Amino acid sequence: MFAIHQGTQNSANRISAKSRNFKDRFVESRQDFLDKALFSLILLAMSKLQEPVLVKLFIGLIYSQDAPVDECTEELEAKLGEIDFRSNEMQFDFTTYYAQEMGRGLSRKIITFRKLIRREELVDIKIFTNESERKFATGGNRKINIDPGYIAPEHLILATGKGYYHRPYLGKGVYADLTLVYKHKEFRTLEWTYPDYGREDLRELFKMLREKYTLQLGNK
Numbered sequence: 001m002f003a004i005h006q007g008t009q010n011s012a013n014r015i016s017a018k019s020r021n022f023k024d025r026f027v028e029s030r031q032d033f034l035d036k037a038l039f040s041l042i043l044l045a046m047s048k049l050q051e052p053v054l055v056k057l058f059i060g061l062i063y064s065q066d067a068p069v070d071e072c073t074e075e076l077e078a079k080l081g082e083i084d085f086r087s088n089e090m091q092f093d094f095t096t097y098y099a100q101e102m103g104r105g106l107s108r109k110i111i112t113f114r115k116l117i118r119r120e121e122l123v124d125i126k127i128f129t130n131e132s133e134r135k136f137a138t139g140g141n142r143k144i145n146i147d148p149g150y151i152a153p154e155h156l157i158l159a160t161g162k163g164y165y166h167r168p169y170l171g172k173g174v175y176a177d178l179t180l181v182y183k184h185k186e187f188r189t190l191e192w193t194y195p196d197y198g199r200e201d202l203r204e205l206f207k208m209l210r211e212k213y214t215l216q217l218g219n220k
Contacts, residue, residue: 054116055150056213067143084114126159156180
């Protein structure tokens with residue numbers, strides 16, 4: 001009886017061991033499958049690095065009544081290429097920020113350039129426009145504020161020398177200000193958008209310029 005019981009016990013132990021081995025192999029196999037599946041998802045999710053589309057360079061001019069605007073735009077055109085759009089003169093009265101330096105009764109214009117640019121070119125363009133501001137200054141005070149930026153399919157960016165939490169650093173002291181985003185067929189403001197760029201007529205102007213730009217992209 002003891003021998004029979006011992007044999008039965010040994011058989012049960014062997015079955016239990018086989019069961020554990022099968023369970024271990026199943027767990028390992030399942031984990032291996034999950035690991036492979038996860039790795040496959042990671043590979044699928046990995047972004048493909050590629051250059052973005054070229055963008056439309058624009059410059060916003062804010063200037064005093066006696067500013068040499070024509071001379072300034074000629075210099076910009078000589079450096080940056082043919083100007084293909086000039087807006088009408090608009091009154092700039094959204095802030096007194098420039099009043100002490102440039103006086104009151106300021107005006108604004110938007111100009112764009114025919115040649116499309118790479119986004120990283122904005123850094124050197126900002127450096128050049130800062131030099132132009134100093135050139136046309138009188139007694140250390142600017143007569144013209146020159147703000148370069150670009151229109152992309154997805155947003156509008158302005159170059160700035162002041163960092164902030166929504167302004168990623170581009171290099172050489174220049175930051176990118178995300179000023180407007182293009183969503184639901186409109187340029188839309190953000191909580192930090194400059195008041196003048198948030199005005200409806202200016203956003204409509206940039207929408208029109210974006211439409212012209214996308215046609216230009218399609219013809220390249």
